[in-house]
Amino acid sequence: MHVWAVANQKGGVGKTTTVVALAGLLADQGKRVLIVDLDPHGSLTAYFKMDPDDIEPSLYDLFVPPDSGALSIGKVGRATSSEGVTLLPASTALATLERKMIGQEGMGLVLSRALADAWDAYDFALLDTPPVLGVLMINALAAAEQLVIPVQTEFLAIKGLERMMHTLKMVMKSRHKILPYVVMPTLFDRRTSASIGSLRVLRDEYGDACWTDVIPVDTRLRDASRAGIVPSQFQPGTRSVRAYQHFLSYLLHLSNVD
Amino acid sequence: MHVWAVANQKGGVGKTTTVVALAGLLADQGKRVLIVDLDPHGSLTAYFKMDPDDIEPSLYDLFVPPDSGALSIGKVGRATSSEGVTLLPASTALATLERKMIGQEGMGLVLSRALADAWDAYDFALLDTPPVLGVLMINALAAAEQLVIPVQTEFLAIKGLERMMHTLKMVMKSRHKILPYVVMPTLFDRRTSASIGSLRVLRDEYGDACWTDVIPVDTRLRDASRAGIVPSQFQPGTRSVRAYQHFLSYLLHLSNVD
Numbered sequence: 001m002h003v004w005a006v007a008n009q010k011g012g013v014g015k016t017t018t019v020v021a022l023a024g025l026l027a028d029q030g031k032r033v034l035i036v037d038l039d040p041h042g043s044l045t046a047y048f049k050m051d052p053d054d055i056e057p058s059l060y061d062l063f064v065p066p067d068s069g070a071l072s073i074g075k076v077g078r079a080t081s082s083e084g085v086t087l088l089p090a091s092t093a094l095a096t097l098e099r100k101m102i103g104q105e106g107m108g109l110v111l112s113r114a115l116a117d118a119w120d121a122y123d124f125a126l127l128d129t130p131p132v133l134g135v136l137m138i139n140a141l142a143a144a145e146q147l148v149i150p151v152q153t154e155f156l157a158i159k160g161l162e163r164m165m166h167t168l169k170m171v172m173k174s175r176h177k178i179l180p181y182v183v184m185p186t187l188f189d190r191r192t193s194a195s196i197g198s199l200r201v202l203r204d205e206y207g208d209a210c211w212t213d214v215i216p217v218d219t220r221l222r223d224a225s226r227a228g229i230v231p232s233q234f235q236p237g238t239r240s241v242r243a244y245q246h247f248l249s250y251l252l253h254l255s256n257v258d
Numbered sequence: 259m260h261v262w263a264v265a266n267q268k269g270g271v272g273k274t275t276t277v278v279a280l281a282g283l284l285a286d287q288g289k290r291v292l293i294v295d296l297d298p299h300g301s302l303t304a305y306f307k308m309d310p311d312d313i314e315p316s317l318y319d320l321f322v323p324p325d326s327g328a329l330s331i332g333k334v335g336r337a338t339s340s341e342g343v344t345l346l347p348a349s350t351a352l353a354t355l356e357r358k359m360i361g362q363e364g365m366g367l368v369l370s371r372a373l374a375d376a377w378d379a380y381d382f383a384l385l386d387t388p389p390v391l392g393v394l395m396i397n398a399l400a401a402a403e404q405l406v407i408p409v410q411t412e413f414l415a416i417k418g419l420e421r422m423m424h425t426l427k428m429v430m431k432s433r434h435k436i437l438p439y440v441v442m443p444t445l446f447d448r449r450t451s452a453s454i455g456s457l458r459v460l461r462d463e464y465g466d467a468c469w470t471d472v473i474p475v476d477t478r479l480r481d482a483s484r485a486g487i488v489p490s491q492f493q494p495g496t497r498s499v500r501a502y503q504h505f506l507s508y509l510l511h512l513s514n515v516d
């Protein structure tokens with residue numbers, strides 16, 4: 001199983017959209033995909049018409065096992081509108097984890113251990129994270145073999161990326177782990193000079209760590225989210241789906257997958 | 259002093275942009291404005307060309323007083339490019355507060371107490387919050403007399419607003435406090451049916467709690483953020499500045515300010 005995390009402390013940059021788009025494309029290729037919603041706000045769960053305020057069991061039960069005993073990914077996973085894509089849903093109770101898990105040994109490795117038990121059941125696991133550094137993001141970074149950082153092609157977002165990098169280096173140092181990352185320029189609007197200028201800055205600053213193409217602004221991604229259907233099945237030929245297909249090939253190449 | 263918080267657990271909806279725009283407009287009217295960056299990612303601090311990874315003192319020092327003794331807002335506040343607007347900057351160390359302040363008495367009231375000591379120094383305090391429920395957002399909600407919730411006019415964002423409401427009711431119940439809120443539709447794109455449709459849903463669901471106008475999509479807000487200048491001083495006549503001016507009049511009316 002390949003585990004990819006999608007993270008950025010900046011909010012609203014397309015983390016959830018990227019997980020959904022890539023998961024759909026992998027499922028279209030016949031892969032078995034697990035998507036994990038680590039955001040207490042539950043956007044990925046809501047995308048598939050489930051309610052994070054009212055869902056049992058959920059990812060929370062992997063962190064705080066119910067009295068009846070620990071749950072496995074098999075028991076928590078839910079089918080989605082996309083065949084081949086299974087969701088580990090978020091519940092809003094995840095917001096209480098930070099306070100509940102203080103000082104517990106191995107609190108950053110809960111997800112890694114749960115995924116290890118399900119290693120043969122899926123080909124890919126894609127992790128959606130909340131826009132904040134905390135125990136949930138740390139679990140995702142600890143479990144992942146590859147990190148995708150969506151970055152809006154906009155000036156302040158690039159400054160924010162520098163801070164994200166500092167955070168990443170700090171977390172990796174404390175975990176004695178190297179996590180390869182790729183910067184994915186998104187929400188690119190070729191009509192504005194701000195987009196074009198900031199893309200050049202991104203490429204200059206991050207070189208090979210920055211993907212050579214971009215995800216364009218495309219309102220049809222919002223239409224897909226309203227319908228609760230992955231973009232490649234909702235409207236296959238759009239510019240953003242083709243761009244995500246191109247990005248997926250790049251990621252598969254980085255992960256040495258044929 | 260009037261204290262307004264801007265919050266939404268959904269990321270990237272214009273929280274920071276709203277704090278900057280309103281602060282600039284209030285300063286244009288000669289008001290003394292304090293803006294507070296409660297987001298460890300520090301977008302508001304970066305907007306004014308300061309570095310959250312390298313800033314001392316910062317808001318963090320109000321929560322965890324340095325050995326040399328407690329600091330006041332007067333010692334932490336920084337002048338900005340906009341005369342009349344003072345910033346309490348964020349540092350990335352704020353991300354450690356959740357773990358540090360567990361179980362401490364009154365950890366939700368630190369900001370309220372600090373603002374009470376500076377009550378006569380400012381006419382308005384605007385609080386920018388991170389997109390996550392935690393000790394920093396709770397401090398903002400506890401200190402505020404009015405809450406502004408920016409909501410993207412987009413289907414999933416409205417679903418997210420329902421969850422935000424649940425969170426708000428939960429927090430207010432535990433604090434025995436009623437916090438009036440107003441839903442501010444933003445990133446409205448009159449060319450797309452998704453925007454128009456979701457605005458109607460917002461109005462139906464939230465009635466009087468939803469502002470009767472909208473903040474339009476306007477890329478010049480990004481240009482202002484790149485320049486580090488508040489929108490009303492960067493390009494006064496734009497559609498978004500006029501819309502924020504209209505929204506400010508609405509808020510002043512709600513707060514019984516002439």
Ligand SMILES: Nc1ncnc2c1ncn2[C@@H]1O[C@H](COP(=O)(O)OP(=O)(O)OP(=O)(O)O)[C@@H](O)[C@H]1O
Pocket residue numbers: 010011012013014015016017018039043129130131186187188215216217218219221222225240267268269270389410412
């Ligand atoms: N390429 C794109 N073109 C147009 N809209 C997009 C694109 N990518 C994402 N969006 C839209 O932008 C908004 C934010 O995207 P999304 O929710 O995926 O971001 P996020 O980083 O997961 O946010 P959060 O920080 O709240 O978790 C959504 O309304 C989504 O539909």
Ligand SMILES: Nc1ncnc2c1ncn2[C@@H]1O[C@H](COP(=O)(O)OP(=O)(O)OP(=O)(O)O)[C@@H](O)[C@H]1O
Pocket residue numbers: 009010011012131152154268269270271272273274275276297301387388389444445446473474475476477479480483498
């Ligand atoms: N009305 C608008 N029109 C166009 N762009 C906007 C508008 N409001 C905000 N933006 C842009 O959208 C992006 C997100 O805005 P902003 O950073 O203010 O959101 P936020 O809610 O504070 O995000 P976070 O959740 O990360 O704190 C920024 O690039 C900003 O310039």
Ligand SMILES: [Mg+2]
Pocket residue numbers: 015016017039043044128129
């Ligand atoms: Mg998300």
Ligand SMILES: [Mg+2]
Pocket residue numbers: 273274275297301302386387
């Ligand atoms: Mg912000």
